[in-house]
Every structure is written in C-alpha cells, then in structure tokens.
Amino acid sequence: MIDYTQLYQGLQHIPALRGWLANLPQQVAAGLSEHRWGDLPDWRAALDGLPDIPCDSTEFVDDVVIGQAGDATPEQLECLERELRRLHPWRKGPWEIFGLHIDTEWRSDWKWERVLPHLESLENHLVLDVGCGNGYHCWRQYGAGARRVIGIDPSAKFVAQFYALKKYMGEELPVDVLPIGIEAVPPQLRAFDTTFSMGVLYHRRSPMAHLRELRETLRPGGQLVLETLVIDGDLGQCLVPEGRYAKMRNVWFLPSCATLESWLRKSGFVNPRTVDVAPTSLGEQRRTDWMHFESLADFLDPESPNQTIEGHPAPKRAILVANTP
Numbered sequence: 001m002i003d004y005t006q007l008y009q010g011l012q013h014i015p016a017l018r019g020w021l022a023n024l025p026q027q028v029a030a031g032l033s034e035h036r037w038g039d040l041p042d043w044r045a046a047l048d049g050l051p052d053i054p055c056d057s058t059e060f061v062d063d064v065v066i067g068q069a070g071d072a073t074p075e076q077l078e079c080l081e082r083e084l085r086r087l088h089p090w091r092k093g094p095w096e097i098f099g100l101h102i103d104t105e106w107r108s109d110w111k112w113e114r115v116l117p118h119l120e121s122l123e124n125h126l127v128l129d130v131g132c133g134n135g136y137h138c139w140r141q142y143g144a145g146a147r148r149v150i151g152i153d154p155s156a157k158f159v160a161q162f163y164a165l166k167k168y169m170g171e172e173l174p175v176d177v178l179p180i181g182i183e184a185v186p187p188q189l190r191a192f193d194t195t196f197s198m199g200v201l202y203h204r205r206s207p208m209a210h211l212r213e214l215r216e217t218l219r220p221g222g223q224l225v226l227e228t229l230v231i232d233g234d235l236g237q238c239l240v241p242e243g244r245y246a247k248m249r250n251v252w253f254l255p256s257c258a259t260l261e262s263w264l265r266k267s268g269f270v271n272p273r274t275v276d277v278a279p280t281s282l283g284e285q286r287r288t289d290w291m292h293f294e295s296l297a298d299f300l301d302p303e304s305p306n307q308t309i310e311g312h313p314a315p316k317r318a319i320l321v322a323n324t325p
C-alpha cells in the first residue's frame with residue numbers, strides 16, 4: 001500500500017536524484033520500521049482495510065477534493081470513514097473525499113492561500129516539501145503545476161495518511177511522501193527547483209544548519225519558500241524560549257523577520273524577502289472531530305490571548321521567499 005516503486009523508477013530519469021537511489025530504499029525501510037513505530041501494524045491494517053472505490057475526478061487547484069458524493073455506496077463510505085479515523089489525529093487539510101469532509105486541526109488551505117501569490121511559478125518544477133506532514137501542500141504544489149513533488153516527513157503516521165488518500169487520487173501520480181527527515185537527504189544535492197520548509201525551522205536546534213541543508217537541496221537559481229514562527233522586533237532579535245512554547249517542548253528559535261532575512265543571506269541565499277506575516281487565529285488551528293487533542297485555544301493565556309500560556313508572544317507566522325545564486 002505504501003509502495004515507492006513508481007517513485008524509484010521516476011528518479012532514474014532525474015540525473016541529479018539518481019545517486020540517492022543507492023540509499024533511499026534503506027532509508028525508507030528505517031523510516032517505516034516497526035521497532036521505531038510500534039503502532040505501524042495498526043496503521044498498515046487501516047490502509048489494507050480501505051474499500052476499493054473507483055475515483056474519476058480529483059481537484060488540487062482550489063481545494064483538495066477526491067471523487068464525489070454518490071461515487072461510494074453508504075457501506076463503502078462507512079468503511080472509508082472508519083479506517084481513516086484509525087489514523088487519528090488528522091492535523092493538516094481539509095480533505096473532501098467522496099463527500100466525506102475531513103475537518104483537520106489546521107486550515108492548511110489558508111496557509112497555501114498566503115503562500116501561493118508570492119511564488120515564482122511552480123510550472124514544471126521539481127519540488128521538495130520538507131516536513132510536509134500528511135502531504136496536503138504537496139497536492140496543492142502539484143495542482144500549481146509542479147512536474148514531481150517529493151514530500152519528506154519522519155512521522156510514519158502522517159505518511160500513512162498520505163497513502164490512504166493517494167490510493168484514491170491515482171497511485172501513478174508523481175507526488176510522494178517519504179518517511180525521512182531532512183538529515184537523510186544527501187548533502188549538496190542541488191536538484192530541486194523549489195524547496196518548501198513550512199513549520200519546521202522553529203523545531204530545529206540549529207536554524208543555520210537547517211538553512212544550509214535547505215540551500216543544498218536547491219539547484220542554482222532555485223527558490224526557497226520558508227514559513228516559520230516569528231516575533232515582532234528588529235534586526236538581531238530572536239526569542240529562544242527556555243521552557244515550552246505554546247506547550248511544545250521542541251521549539252528553539254523564533255527570530256524577527258529582519259533577523260531571519262539576515263540568516264538567509266548569511267546562509268548563501270540571495271534576495272530574501274518577507275512576503276507575509278499573520279498571527280495564527282483560533283479559526284486556523286483548532287480542535288475538531290478529526291483531531292481530539294489540545295489545540296491553539298488550550299495553548300493561549302485565557303486572560304490575555306495575545307500571549308501563550310507561558311507568557312510568550314502568541315504564535316505569528318511569516319512566509320519568506322529567497323533564491324540560490
């Protein structure tokens with residue numbers, strides 16, 4: 001069900017990526033190891049339990065819509081919903097599948113609407129999406145014209161969610177999600193026309209190392225799209241929360257936009273520009289029927305919602321675009 005044969009065949013035809021094939025199958029096997037993910041057999045069982053429903057319409061441009069209400073029988077729909085719910089929590093979306101609405105924690109479509117107007121065209125681009133979660137934006141990148149999209153995310157459950165949906169979208173489509181982190185991407189690949197890193201930088205202990213890794217994925221003249229948490233402030237300012245940030249333990253660096261642009265220049269990018277800054281709203285990130293855990297409302301100070309529960313500035317996210325020389 002999670003089958004990379006087509007991807008491996010496709011990579012044979014991309015000279016800059018062919019060398020990766022020597023290691024990639026072992027990296028995939030390690031990323032999908034049952035020693036690492038004890039619940040993986042359950043997730044595989046959910047994929048195996050999905051009903052076969054023929055799908056002759058998909059939409060990736062304005063939304064992600066798979067099939068139509070009426071394509072599936074009530075029994076098939078019930079089975080589909082049951083198996084997809086076994087892959088809880090659904091964080092990134094929303095997805096519409098045979099009329100079933102997967103109301104995810106995040107309105108990832110809102111992020112895409114903020115990103116898309118500022119991109120150089122993705123037409124015919126080879127795209128890498130680092131930390132793509134369940135691959136929602138990978139489909140939007142494909143809808144925007146990319147010729148092949150490779151998402152990477154070390155979370156095997158999100159990879160399982162991606163392939164649960166790809167089953168219906170068309171298993172031959174050139175969009176895949178690999179169960180690996182950025183560390184597994186060979187250094188100095190210089191292969192991709194556009195690389196996305198959205199919602200990842202603040203999780204990295206060394207933001208400079210992350211920016212260098214991203215630069216090395218791109219061909220000369222390539223495009224980086226970086227989305228991350230920022231603070232208000234001048235050049236040089238950066239918040240390093242000592243304890244948790246919005247209850248997350250793994251948050252390291254929240255720079256000001258001017259600081260982040262300077263980090264990009266120092267990392268060898270040219271023309272870094274901040275194209276969007278937006279506070280995260282309670283409408284964009286919230287608990288839903290498909291994500292039962294705590295969400296943004298639980299992470300903010302109830303008395304002062306412009307602060308996190310720890311007293312830090314509430315989440316504000318910036319989108320930066322930069323190029324490789």
Ligand SMILES: C[S@@+](CC[C@H](N)C(=O)[O-])C[C@H]1O[C@@H](n2cnc3c(N)ncnc32)[C@H](O)[C@@H]1O
Nearest residue numbers: 130131132133152153154155181182198199200
């Ligand atoms: C906040 S989510 C962002 C998802 C998506 N890019 C978005 O913007 O909606 C961060 C993702 O990065 C992934 N991640 C964590 N460490 C990573 C690493 N070393 N390399 C690549 N992805 C990583 C996590 O599994 C998670 O799915």
